[in-house]
Amino acid sequence: MANPRLERIPSMRECVQDTLSAHRNELVSLLSRYVDQGKGILHPHNLIDELDNIMCDEEARQKLKDGPFSEVLKTALEAIVLPPFVAIAIRPRPGVWEYVRVDVYQLNVEELTVSQYLRFKEELVDGPSNDPYVLELDFEPFNATFPRPTRSSSIGNGVQFLNRHLSSNMFRNKDTLEPLLDFLRAHTYKGHALMLNDRIKNISRLQSALIKAEEYISKLPSNTPFSEFEYALQGMGFEKGWGDTAARVVEMMHLLLDILQAPDPSTLETFLGRIPMVFNVVIFSPHGYFGQANVLGLPDTGGQVVYILDQVRALENEMLLRIQKQGLDIQPKILIVTRLIPDSKGTTCNQRLERVSGTEHTHILRVPFRSEHGILRKWISRFDVWPYLETFAEDAASEMVAELQGIPDFIIGNYSDGNLVASLLAHKMGVTQCTIAHALEKTKYPDSDIYWKKFDDKYHFSCQFTADVLAMNNADFIITSTYQEIAGTKTTVGQYESHTAFTLPGLYRVVHGIDVFDPKFNIVSPGADMAIYFPYSDQQKRLTALHGSIEKMLYDPEPTDEWIGTLTDKSKPIIFSMARLDQVKNMTGLVECYGKNAKLRGLVNLVVVAGYIDVKKSKDREEIEEIEKMHELMKKYKLDGQFRWITAQTNRARNGELYRYIADTKGAFVQPAFYEAFGLTVVEAMTCGLPTFATCHGGPAEIIEHGVSGFHIDPYYPDQAAALMADFFEKCKEDPSYWKKISDAGLQRIYERYTWKIYSERLMTLAGVYGFWKYVSKLERRETRRYLEMFYILKYRHLVKTVPLSIEDRH
Numbered sequence: 001m002a003n004p005r006l007e008r009i010p011s012m013r014e015c016v017q018d019t020l021s022a023h024r025n026e027l028v029s030l031l032s033r034y035v036d037q038g039k040g041i042l043h044p045h046n047l048i049d050e051l052d053n054i055m056c057d058e059e060a061r062q063k064l065k066d067g068p069f070s071e072v073l074k075t076a077l078e079a080i081v082l083p084p085f086v087a088i089a090i091r092p093r094p095g096v097w098e099y100v101r102v103d104v105y106q107l108n109v110e111e112l113t114v115s116q117y118l119r120f121k122e123e124l125v126d127g128p129s130n131d132p133y134v135l136e137l138d139f140e141p142f143n144a145t146f147p148r149p150t151r152s153s154s155i156g157n158g159v160q161f162l163n164r165h166l167s168s169n170m171f172r173n174k175d176t177l178e179p180l181l182d183f184l185r186a187h188t189y190k191g192h193a194l195m196l197n198d199r200i201k202n203i204s205r206l207q208s209a210l211i212k213a214e215e216y217i218s219k220l221p222s223n224t225p226f227s228e229f230e231y232a233l234q235g236m237g238f239e240k241g242w243g244d245t246a247a248r249v250v251e252m253m254h255l256l257l258d259i260l261q262a263p264d265p266s267t268l269e270t271f272l273g274r275i276p277m278v279f280n281v282v283i284f285s286p287h288g289y290f291g292q293a294n295v296l297g298l299p300d301t302g303g304q305v306v307y308i309l310d311q312v313r314a315l316e317n318e319m320l321l322r323i324q325k326q327g328l329d330i331q332p333k334i335l336i337v338t339r340l341i342p343d344s345k346g347t348t349c350n351q352r353l354e355r356v357s358g359t360e361h362t363h364i365l366r367v368p369f370r371s372e373h374g375i376l377r378k379w380i381s382r383f384d385v386w387p388y389l390e391t392f393a394e395d396a397a398s399e400m401v402a403e404l405q406g407i408p409d410f411i412i413g414n415y416s417d418g419n420l421v422a423s424l425l426a427h428k429m430g431v432t433q434c435t436i437a438h439a440l441e442k443t444k445y446p447d448s449d450i451y452w453k454k455f456d457d458k459y460h461f462s463c464q465f466t467a468d469v470l471a472m473n474n475a476d477f478i479i480t481s482t483y484q485e486i487a488g489t490k491t492t493v494g495q496y497e498s499h500t501a502f503t504l505p506g507l508y509r510v511v512h513g514i515d516v517f518d519p520k521f522n523i524v525s526p527g528a529d530m531a532i533y534f535p536y537s538d539q540q541k542r543l544t545a546l547h548g549s550i551e552k553m554l555y556d557p558e559p560t561d562e563w564i565g566t567l568t569d570k571s572k573p574i575i576f577s578m579a580r581l582d583q584v585k586n587m588t589g590l591v592e593c594y595g596k597n598a599k600l601r602g603l604v605n606l607v608v609v610a611g612y613i614d615v616k617k618s619k620d621r622e623e624i625e626e627i628e629k630m631h632e633l634m635k636k637y638k639l640d641g642q643f644r645w646i647t648a649q650t651n652r653a654r655n656g657e658l659y660r661y662i663a664d665t666k667g668a669f670v671q672p673a674f675y676e677a678f679g680l681t682v683v684e685a686m687t688c689g690l691p692t693f694a695t696c697h698g699g700p701a702e703i704i705e706h707g708v709s710g711f712h713i714d715p716y717y718p719d720q721a722a723a724l725m726a727d728f729f730e731k732c733k734e735d736p737s738y739w740k741k742i743s744d745a746g747l748q749r750i751y752e753r754y755t756w757k758i759y760s761e762r763l764m765t766l767a768g769v770y771g772f773w774k775y776v777s778k779l780e781r782r783e784t785r786r787y788l789e790m791f792y793i794l795k796y797r798h799l800v801k802t803v804p805l806s807i808e809d810r811h
Contacts, residue, residue, distance in 0.1 A: 011098070011111065012072055012088075012090045012092075012098045012100050012111070013098075013100050013109055013110065013111040015068040015069060015071065015072050016069060016072060016100055016102060016109045017109045018068060024107075026054055026061065026063075026064045027064065027069060028104070028107070029054040030050060030051065030054045030064070031086055031102060031104045032104060033050045033053060033054065034047075034050065034079065034081055034086050034104075035081060035083045035084060035086060035104050037081060038081070038083070039081055039082050039083065039124060040081055040124065041078055041079070041080060041081075041124070041447060041450070042078065042079040042080075042081060043077075043078060043446075044076060044077060044078075044491065046079075047073050047076055047079055047088075048073055048074070051064070051065060051070075051073070072088065072090055072100075075090050075091055075092050076088045076089065076090050076091075077089050077090075077091050077493055080117075080120060080121050080124065082120065082123055082124065083104075084103055084104045084105040084106075085101055085102065085103055085104070085120070086101070086102050086104060087099065087100070087101040087102075087112065087117055087120050087121070088100050088101075088102075089117065091493070093152045093490075094152040094155060094487035094488060094489075094490070094494065094497065094516065095152055095155060095487050095497060095500075095515075095516040095517055096152070097114070097500070097501065098111070099111065099112040099113070099114065099116070099117040100112065101117075101120065114501045114511045114512070115136060115509065115511050117501075118501065118502070118503040118509050118511065119134070119509070121450060121503060122450075122503055122505040122509075124450060125450060125451065125453075125505040125506075126505050126506065134508070134509055135507070135508040135509065135795070136508065136509045136510075136511050137469065137508055137509070137510045137511065137512075137513060137791065138511045138512045139473055139512050139513065139514070139515075139784065139787070140511075140512035140515075142783050142784040142787065143515065143518070143784075146518075146777075147161070147162075147165045147519065148161070148515065148517045148518055148519055149161045149517055149519070150517065152487065154517070155483065155486055155487045155516050155517060155521060156480065156483050156486050156487070156521050156522060156523040157522070157523070158477065158518065158519035158520055158521045158522045159269065159477075159519070159522050159765075159766055159769050159770075160265065160269075161519045162519045162769065162770075162773060163265035163266070163268050163269045163769065164265045165519075166263075166265075166268060166772075166773070166776075167259075167263040167264050167265045167267075167268045170259065170263040170268075171262065171263050174203070176776075177203050177259075177260060178202075178203065179775065179776040180259070180772075181196075181200070181202070181203055181206055182775075183772055183775050183776070184196050184275070185198075185200070186775070187241065187275065187276065187277060189276075189279060189328075189330060190406070192239075192240075193239045194239055194240055194241040194276055194328075195238070195239055195240075195241045195242065195275065195276070196237060196238060196239060197234065197237055197238070197239050199235075199236070199237035200237035200238075203260065205237070206237075206256075206260070207257070207260055209236045209237045209238070210253050210256060210257050210260075211257070212236055213233055213236050213238060213249075213253060214250060214253050214254070214257070216229070216232060216233075216236075217229060217246050217249055217250050217253075218250060220246040221246065222245065222246055222247035223245050223246070223247065224245060224246040225244065225245060225327075226240065226242070226243060226244055226245065226246075226249060226327040229246070233249075240326075240327055240328055241275070241276040241326050241327065241328060242326070242327065243325065243326065243327050244324060244325055244326065244327035245327075248325060248327070249327075252271070252274060255267055255270055255271040255274075256271060259271060268769075269765065269769060272765075272768040272769045272771075272772050273764065273765035273768040273769065274322070274325075274326070274768070275768055275772075276322075276323070276326045276328055276330075277409060277767070277768060277771055278319065278332075278409045278410045278764065278767050278768070278771075279319070279323070279330050279332050279333070279409055280332065280333045280334075280335075280404045280406065280407075280408045280409050280410075281315065281319075281332070281333070281334045281335070281408060281409065281410045281411075281412065282334075282335045282337055282400055282404075282408040282410075282411050282412070282425075283308060283311075283312065283334065283335070283336045283337065283411075283412045283413075283414065283418075284337050284338075284396075284411070284412070284413050284414060284418035284419075284421045284422045285304060285305070285308055285336060285337075285338050285414040285415065285418045286337075286338055286339045286369075286385060286389065286392060286417045286418055286421060287300050287339065287381075287382035287385055287415065287417050287418075288300035288301040288304070288305065288379075288382065289301045289305075289341065289344070289345070289347055289349050289379065290305055290308075290336065290338035290339070290349065290364060290366075291305075291347045291348045291349050291354075291364070292309065292348070292354070292356065292357055292364075293347070293348070293650065294345075294346060294347050294650045295347050295349070295650060296648060296649070296650040296652075297580070297610075297611065297647070297648020297649065297650060298345065298347075298379075298648075299379060299381065299618075299619065299620040299623065300379075300381060300382045300620075302579070302580045303438070303678075303680045303681070304414060304415060304438050306652075306680060307414075307438070307526055307680060308336060308414060309356060310526065310527075310528070310529045310756055311526065311756070311759070311760075312334050312336060312356055312359065312362045313356070313358050313359055313362070313529070313756070314756035314757065314759060314760035315334060315760050315763065315764070316332065316334055316359050316360070316361055316362050317760065318757075318760035318761060318763075318764050319332040319334075319764065320332065320361075322764060331361055332361050333361050333362075333363075333403070333404055334356075334359075334361060334362040334363075335362075335363055335364075335365045335400055335403060335404065335408075336356070336362070336363070336364045336365065337365050337366075337367060337396050337399075337400060337421075338364060338365075338366055338367075339366060339367065339368065339369055339392070340352060340366035340367055340368040341366075341368075341377070341378070341379055342368070342375065342377040342378075343377045343378045343379075345379075349366065350366075351366065352365070352366055353365055353366070353403075354366075358531075363403070365396075365399060365400060365403060367392060367395050367396045367399050368395075369385070369388035369391075369392055370388070370391055370392075370395070371387070371388065371391070371805060371809055373805075373809050376388065376806055376808065376809055377808060378806070378808055379619075380806045381620065381621075382415070382416075382417065383458070383459045383460050383464070384460065384803065384804075384806065385417050386417075386460060386463040386464075386467070386799075386800045386803045387800050387801075387803050387805055389417055389420055389421055390424070390797075390800075392421060393421045393424045393425055396421065396425070397425055397428070397429075407429045407431060408429070408431055409431065409432070410431065410432050410434070410767050410771075411425060411426045411429075411431050411432070411433050411434070412433075412434045412435075412436060413433065413434070413435050413436065413471060413475075414436050414438060415436075415437065415438050415439070416437075416440070416441070416464050416467050416468050416471070417467070419435045419436075419437070419467070419468070419471035419472075419475070420467040420470060420471050422434075422435070422471070422475075423435075423470060423471045423474040423475070423788075426474070426476075427474060427785060427788075427789075432476050432477075432767060432770055432771045432774055433474065433475050433476050433477075434475065434476065434477055434478070434479060434763075434766070434767070434770075435471055435472065435475035435477075435478045435479075436478075436479055436480075437468075437478075437480070437485065437495065437496070437677070438677055438678070439495070439675075439677040440468060440495040440496065440498070440499070440677075441459070441461065441464055441465075442461075442465055442468070442495070442498050442499065442502075443493065443494075443495045443498050443675060444584050444674075444675050445459070445461070448461050449461075449465065449502040449503060449504055450502075450503060450504075450505065452465075452504050452505075452507075453505075453506075456802075458621070460802075460803050462504055462507060462799050462802070463796070463799045463800055463802075463803055465499075465502075465504065466791075466795060466796045466799055467796065468499060469499060469510065469513050469514070470788055470791065470792055470796060472496065472499065472513070472514045473513075473514065473784065473788055474785070474788055475520060476520065476770045476771075476773070476774050477520045477521075477522060477766055477770040478496070478520050478521050478522070479522050479523070479524040479763070479766070480496075480521065480522070480523055480524075481523070481524070481525045481526060481677065481678035481699050482523060482525065482677075482678060482698070482699040482701075482702045482703075483523055483702060484698055484699060484701060484702060485677055485678070485698075485699065486516050486521050486523075487516045489701070492697070494516060495677065496514055496516055496521070497514075497516050499513045499514045500512070500513055500514060500515065500516065501513065507795070507799070508795060520770075522762075522766055524759055524762045524763060524766070525678075525703075525753060525754050525758075525759065526678070526680065526683070526754065526756060526759050527683060527687070527750070527754045527755040527756045527757075527758070527759060528680070528683045528684045528687040528750075528754070528756075529652075529756070530687065530755070530756075532652050532653060532655075532656040533656045533659065533683075533684045533687040533688050534656070534687065534688065535660075535687070535688060535689040535747060536659075536660035536663035536664060536688055536689045536690070537689060542657070542660065543653060543654075543656075543657040546653070546654050546657045547657075547661065549654065550654065550657060550658055550661050551661075553646060553658075554567065554574070554607060554644060554661075555567055555570060561613070561614065561647070562613075562646060562647050563613070563644060563645065563646045563647065564613055564634075564644075564645050565634065565639060565640055565643045565644045565645050566640055566641055566644070567605045567607070567641070567642065567643075567644055568641040568642075569605070569641075569642075572603065572604050572605045572665075573603070573604045573605070573665045573666045573667040573668070573729060573732075574604060574605050574606070574607050574662050574665045574667035575594070575600075575604050575605070575606045575607070575667060575668055575669075575670055575725065576607050576608075576609075576658075576659075576662045576667055576668070576669050576670070576685075576690075577590055577606075577607075577608045577609070577610075577669065577670045577671065577672065578608070578609040578610065578649070578655070578681055579609075579610055579671070579673065579681065580610065580611065580623075580648075581610040581611025581612070581622075581623045581626045581627065581630075581648075582620075582622040582623060582626060583622055583625075583626065583674075584673055584674050584675060585610075585672075585673050586672045586673050586674050586695075586715050587608055587610045587611075587626065587630070587672065588626055588629045588630050588633060589672055589674075589715055589718060590606075590608065590670055590672040591606065591608065591630060591633050591634075591637075591639070591643070592633055592637070592718065593672075593718035593719070593721055593722045594606045594639075594643070594722065595633060595636070595637030595639055595643075596637070596718070596719070596722065597719070597722035597723070597726060599723075599726045599730075600722050600725055600726040600729075601642050603726060603729040603730065603733070604667065604668075604725075604729055605642050605643070605644070606639075606642065606643045606644070607643075607644045607646065607662075608643075608644075608645055608646070609646045609647070609648060609649050609655075609658075610630075610645070610646075610647075610648060611623050611626065611627060611647065611648055612627060612647055612648070613627070613645060613647055614627075615627045615628060615631075630645060655684075656684070656688065659684060659685055659688035659690050660688050660689070660690075662690060663688060663689050663690045663743070666732060666736070666739050667690070668690060668691045668692065668693060668725070668728065668729075669681070669682070669685035669686075669690045669691070669692045669693070669694075670692075670693045670694070670713070670725070671685075671692070671693070671694035671695055671700055672695060672713065672715050672721070673695045673697070673698070673715065674695070674697060674715050674716070675695070675697045675698045676694070676695050676697065676698040676699055676700055677698055677699055678698070678699035678700075678703075679694055679695075679698065679699045679700040679703055682694045682699075682700045682703050682704070682710075683703060683750060683754050686703070686704075686709070686710065686746040686747065686749065686750050687747070687750050687754075689743045689744075689746065689747055690743070690746075691710060691711075691728070691739060691742040691743050691746060692704060692710040692711070692746060693710065693711045693712075693713050693721070693724070693725055693728075694710065694711075694712065694713065695712070695713060695714070695715055696712040696713065696714050697714070697715070700712070703749070703753075703754065704746075704749070705745075705749065708742075708745050709742070709745040709746045709748070709749040710742065710745075710746055710749075711724060711725075711728065713725075728742075
C-alpha cells in the first residue's frame with residue numbers, strides 16, 4: 001500500500017484559473033451572463049441560478065457543476081460586478097474569507113486583499129477613485145499575539161479555549177502563576193480583604209500555607225461553619241471567601257493546590273468561577289419603554305425587556321447562592337439602567353427607581369435623555385438615540401455610583417446603544433464588560449453598509465455600525481444565544497461575522513473589524529421564565545381563571561379596539577403568532593401565506609398578536625406601514641371567519657396561558673421572521689408544549705431540530721412554509737399522537753439546553769474567568785483601548801452630529 005501524500009490545497013484563485021483552462025467556453029459563458037446584468041451586487045442564489053442558463057450542452061454543463069469552480073460558487077457569499085470585472089467574496093467555512101477578481105474580457109484571475117476587494121466594491125457607489133488615503137480600521141495588529149482557535153467548530157466556545165491557554169501557560173512557565181497570586185490579593189469588598197491577606201507574599205508561601213490550612217481544617221467536621229476557624233486561617237494568611245463550611249473551604253483550597261502543581265483547564269475554570277468578585281452588577285438597556293407592566297408591544301419594546309427581567313431574577317438567585325457558599329455576608333445589587341421617559345404612556349417609565357418583582361436586590365434605575373434644551377420628555381426610536389448617549393452615560397455613572405455606593409464589579413450592555421454606553425463606562429471605571437447584541441441591524445438590512453447613504457436619514461446606520469464595532473472590540477467578552485449570531489451557517493454570514501470586513505463608502509473601510517475566532521465569544525442561551533411558561537399538561541398550575549377572558553379575546557364576534565376578525569369554526573386548531581409589527585418580524589408575510597393557501601385555511605384558524613390595529617395610535621414608521629398592509633390583506637383574501645388580529649398583549653401571565661390554550665386546540669406556534677437573532681417566543685411556545693414552526697434564518701434554526709422538536713420554515717419561500725404547516729395538521733388529523741410526539745420532543749429540547757438556571761451559572765463563571773484574563777492581559781490591551789478612543793473621538797462623535805435631535809428638542 002502506497003504511503004499517503006500530504007498535498008497543498010489549491011487556493012481559490014487557482015481553482016478559478018484551472019477551471020478557465022479546462023472549461024474555457026462554459027466559464028466564459030457563465031461569467032458573461034454575470035457581466036451582462038450590469039454593475040451591482042449578486043447574491044448566492046443569483047450566482048448559482050445562472051449555472052443552468054449557460055450556453056453549452058448538458059454534458060459540459062454537468063462537468064462545470066462537478067468541477068472546482070462549482071465549489072467556488074457554492075461558497076461565494078457575494079459577487080461585485082463592474083464590467084468587465086467580476087470580484088467574488090468566497091467563504092470556504094465560517095469565519096474564513098478569500099477574494100478573487102476575474103477580468104471576463106482578458107480572462108485574467110487575481111487574488112485580492114480585503115482592502116482591495118472593499119475598494120473595488122466602493123466603486124459601485126463612488127465610481128473609480130485614485131485617492132490612496134482612505135481611513136481603514138484594522139484591529140488585527142493588536143491581536144496578533146493573542147491566542148485564538150482556528151477551527152470553525154470552536155467558535156463560540158471561547159472560555160474553554162482561554163482556560164486551555166491559561167492553564168497551559170501556567171504548566172509550562174511557573175512565573176505565570178504570580179499574576180494569579182496578585183489577582184487573589186487584589187480582592188476586597190468595601191476595604192476589607194477577601195481570600196488572602198498580606199502574610200502571603202509569594203507563590204511558595206501560598207503553597208505552604210495552603211498545605212498547612214488543609215491539614216488543620218481536615219481535622220474538623222465537614223459542616224463546621226467558617227466563623228469557627230476564621231481566626232486560625234487569618235493567622236495563616238487567609239481571609240473570608242473560601243467557603244461557608246470546612247468542606248467547601250477544603251474543596252476550594254484543593255482546587256488552588258492542583259492549579260499550583262499541575263494546572264488543567266477544568267480546574268482553573270471551576271476555581272476562577274468561585275472566587276468572590278461580583279457583588280454589584282449594572283445592566284444597560286437605554287432605548288424603548290423599559291418596565292414590568294403595560295410596555296410589551298410599545299415601540300422598540302419586546303423580547304429584550306423580557307430577556308433582561310428574566311435574566312436578572314436568575315442572576316440574583318445565582319449571586320445569592322454563590323455568596324452564601326463563599327461564606328460571605330454581603331447583599332448583592334443589580335441595577336438595570338435605562339431611559340426615564342416623563343411622558344410615559346401610563347407605564348412606570350417616568351419613575352426613577354423601581355424594584356424588580358420577584359427580587360430583593362434588583363432595581364430599574366431610570367436616567368433621562370437630556371440636551372442643552374433640557375430633558376427629553378417623549379419616546380424616540382432606537383435609531384435616533386445617538387446624540388443623547390454620551391450625556392446619558394455621564395449622568396448614569398453618577399446615579400449608579402450613588403445607588404451602589406461605589407463602582408460596579410461587572411457591566412453588561414444590551415443592543416447597540418446599551419453596548420456603547422457600557423463600553424464608555426467600563427473603560428472609564430476599569431470594570432469587566434460583557435456585550436449582548438440581541439440583534440445587530442447590519443444583517444437585517446441587506447447591503448445597508450455599502451449603500452448606507454440610502455438608509456441614513458431613516459436609520460442612521462453610520463452611527464450604529466460604528467458604535468457596534470467600538471463596543472465589540474472594547475468588550476472583555478461577548479455572549480450570544482446561538483452560534484449563528486456569531487458565524488452564521490455554511491451558507492449565511494453571522495451577525496458578528498458581517499463586521500469582519502465591510503465598507504461605508506466616503507466614511508471609512510473596515511479591513512479587520514472583529515474576528516469570530518476571538519476567544520471572547522461564548523454561546524450562553526437563555527430560557528423562558530418557568531413560573532410563567534410551563535407545559536399545557538401541568539393541569540394543577542394552569543390559570544383556568546383566565547380562560548374566560550382568553551376565550552373572549554379569541555372568539556368574541558364583536559370587534560373592539562383590541563381585536564378584529566372572527567373565527568367561526570371553533571373546532572379547528574389555531575395557528576398562533578406573537579411579535580412586534582415590523583418588516584423583519586414579517587407578521588404580514590405570515591398572514592399572506594395563510595391567505596393564499598386554501599388547504600391550510602380549511603384545516604386551521606390563524607390568530608396573530610401584534611402591534612396596534614388603529615394606525616392612528618402608532619408613531620413608529622415601520623409599524624404604520626405594516627398596520628396598513630395587514631388591513632389590506634384581510635380584505636384581499638377575505639379572511640374574516642378564519643383570522644383574528646389582536647393588539648399587542650402586555651400581560652405575561654395571560655400570554656403564558658394563551659400559549660397553553662392554543663395547545664389545548666392542538667394548534668401550533670409560528671415565528672415567521674426574515675431574521676431572528678435568538679427567538680425567545682420560540683422558547684416560550686416550546687416550554688408550553690406547543691409545536692413550533694420557526695424561521696430558518698437565525699437562532700430558531702439551532703433551537704429546533706427540524707422534524708424532531710419542531711420545524712424550520714423559510715419566510716422567503718412562503719408557499720413552501722404554508723404547505724409544510726398544512727401537511728403537519730393533515731398528519732395530526734390522521735394520527736393525533738403525532739402532535740404529542742412533536743410537543744414532547746420540543747419540551748425535552750428546552751429542558752436540556754434552554755433554562756435560566758444554566759444561563760446564570762454560566763454567566764457568573766464567565767465573569768470570573770474573563771475578570772482574571774482582563775487582569776493578566778491589561779498591559780497588552782492598552783494599545784487597543786487607545787486606538788478605540790481615537791476612533792470614537794475622531795469618527796463616532798463627528799457622525800453623531802449628523803443625527804437630528806428629536807422634534808421636541810428643536811424648539
